Amino acid sequence: MEVTKYQSFIHGFSIDYPKGWKVSENMGFSAVIFTPPIHSQQSQESTMLNLNVSIQDLSNATNGNGIPSPDDFLNISIQQVSQMGARALKHGPTKIGPAHAQYDGYFMSYMLENEGSGIVKINQSFFINNTFTYVVTLSVPSREPSLIEAYEKAVASFTIFAPKGLKTVMLSADSNDVDIVGNSMRYSLFTPNNWINTNSSSSNSNNGRTSYSYKAPIGDIKLDHSVEVLANQSTAKAYCSKAENTLRMRSTKDSFVDRSITLGKLLTMPAVGGEAKRFIFTRAQREYQVAIVVIGDCAFTTTLETTSGDMEYFNNLFDAIVSSFRVNEIGAKDAEGGALEYKVFAHLIKSFVVNVPLSFKMSDKLSTNDAVLFYVKDPEMPVFSMTFEDMGSIVAQEDYKQLILQFHNESMQGAKIVADRPSRLDHYKASTVEMMGFDPQMGNHRRVVFKCSVVRRRFGVLLSLSTNKTEFEGVYNSSFFVFDSFKLI
Structure with missing residues (x-):
């Protein structure tokens, strides 16, 4: 059986699966589901024949009793499938992964009655690393070939590595008042909740420029927001043009990319209008992504910085941060007359943001x-x-x-x-x-x-x-x- 290697950088694992099978990512509890071409299955069994990987963070399910051991997890799994009516249940120790990077784990095999599909044969292997349990499962209706070879190759190939990027994130606002073309406005610039403020105070103000600087708790990732009141003679276009030229000169040759066209769907601009630019570039083994938004006589700049080669894993985070940016008139109220305060939930796998109450x-x-x-x-x-x-x-x-x-x-x-x-x-x-x-x-x-x-x-x-x-x-x-x-x- 020919196989293809699948890698998930967001979840941090790789696995071999049968060549030609469909790949469906991040569905339900599964990080990935592999299914054969539909013509090889009975129509009522189209969702039952699959190879999948699920990852569970056990730290979220401890109820204060500590991380369960592999033996505990096996016993819980046996109890659960037995309650579901599992038949011909077998289990025991196994090795998961290639010879040079194997993990000690357990296997389970059993059969379940499924309405519409008859008997479904299930093979599972799992192991626990740190606080995460990794489970590889093959489900095959009894009328189909066993496909045990696909399962064995998947288990023998399974490898984990440090994930890159974020799955979901909660964003909190740095807010302040600013005068824009004579109007009293309030801005909100958003940053991941658990990132560390690296300013000596909550914000750093200098020569008409206010900055907010943060770093991720893990990894070498930095985020900077700045707010600058423009000189009287500077227009929005002139400011953006000057900033672009400065960044181009500082960037590594041929690394500068203008992605301003993507800002249209992300930004909510106030009625006074403005100018917006977005750039990506490399400098000294670092990657930068910069969004510049000029509204009236005030410029807002957001910069995300990563090690070279890692920016692609944080594009959706930058999108979420930029799309959450707001400038409103001071005094905007909620339905009960209070000032509206919220945080932003960003689902970076599904690519959406939603404002939620504090x-x-x-x-x-x-x-x-x-x-x-x-x-x-x-x-x-x-x-x-x-x-x-x-x-x-x-x-x-x-x-x-x-x-x-x-x-x-x-x-x-x-x-x-x-x-x-x-x-x-x-x-x-x-x-x-x-x-x-x-x-x-x-x-x-x-x-x-x-x-x-x-x-x-x-x-x-x-x-x-x-x-x-x-x-x-x-x-x-x-x-x-x-x-x-x-x-x-």
């Missing part, structure tokens, strides 16, 4: 590659979720909405639609629906508001707020803006 916390334990859940008080009781899923084929907006309605009608007793109105999600058509009903699993009456849309023809996007009836108004009034803040990057 009170929202991401549930690492319950979130998957497709769905991200947020809670306010109890990590086990999320109130808001964002889903971005590949539907597998082109799907109509109304059909996607009906799928979501069906789910709520089946999960809530006496479910009823309170409101259903057309809306927008980014620049796509969407539906915003409010529902009520009794949730027997939660044991209380629920109110749900969701906005759904189909983007890029086949990706379903769902933003959903769900709480018990008595808490709904308070949570909604502090988070209503989430539904209109979604943006693809």
Whole structure:
């Protein structure tokens, strides 16, 4: 059997898979799923025959009891598949990876009854490294050839390495007031939450220029924001032109690239308008990405710096930071008359950003590659979720909405639609629906508001707020803006 090597830099692993198989990344709990050409499968089995890799951060599932050992993980897995009705269960120690970089792990093989596909044969191998467990799984319907050779080659080839880039990130704002062409404005420049402030104070002001400097907690990555009031004689175009010429002169020969065309979909410019430029270049074994936005007589510059060769893994982070930049009139209020404060959640694998309340916390334990859940008080009781899923084929907006309605009608007793109105999600058509009903699993009456849309023809996007009836108004009034803040990057 011929194989092809797959590498995931974001997750930090490589694996061999059968040549010609389809590759689907970051779906559900799987980092990658490999499936054979559809003509080799029965149609009802099209999703059952697959080779996949899942990675779990055990530090998010410890409940304060420490990282489980490989033996613990095996026993938990045996218990789980036994409860699912596993038959012919076998397990034992195994080696995973090539001879020069093998890991001690365990294997499991068993059969499960699957409605519509009959018996499915499952082979799994896993090992634990630091706080992560890596699981390679082959699922094959009984009517198909065993494909055990594909599984054995995948397990024998599996290698891990230091990942590059970020999967998701929460961005927080450095905000301040500034006078732009005689108007009192307030800007917000965003930086990853856990990055380290390298200024001697919260900001550094010098000669009309204010700067904010940060570095990543891991790796040699730096981020700088600066705000500069222009001299009276300098226009936006003249400032950008001078900055471009300076950067070109400092860059390594033939490394300078103008990517200003990409800023159109990222930036939200105020009514006064302005000029925007974006450049990438190399200098002295370092890579730089620079965005310059001039609004009226004020210039905002954001610079991301990495070691040479690593910038490609942080392009989406830079996009998220630039797209979150805001300049608003001082005094902008929320629905209850307070100053609107928020942080930005960026999903860098799925390439979107959403503004969320400061009170929202991401549930690492319950979130998957497709769905991200947020809670306010109890990590086990999320109130808001964002889903971005590949539907597998082109799907109509109304059909996607009906799928979501069906789910709520089946999960809530006496479910009823309170409101259903057309809306927008980014620049796509969407539906915003409010529902009520009794949730027997939660044991209380629920109110749900969701906005759904189909983007890029086949990706379903769902933003959903769900709480018990008595808490709904308070949570909604502090988070209503989430539904209109979604943006693809």
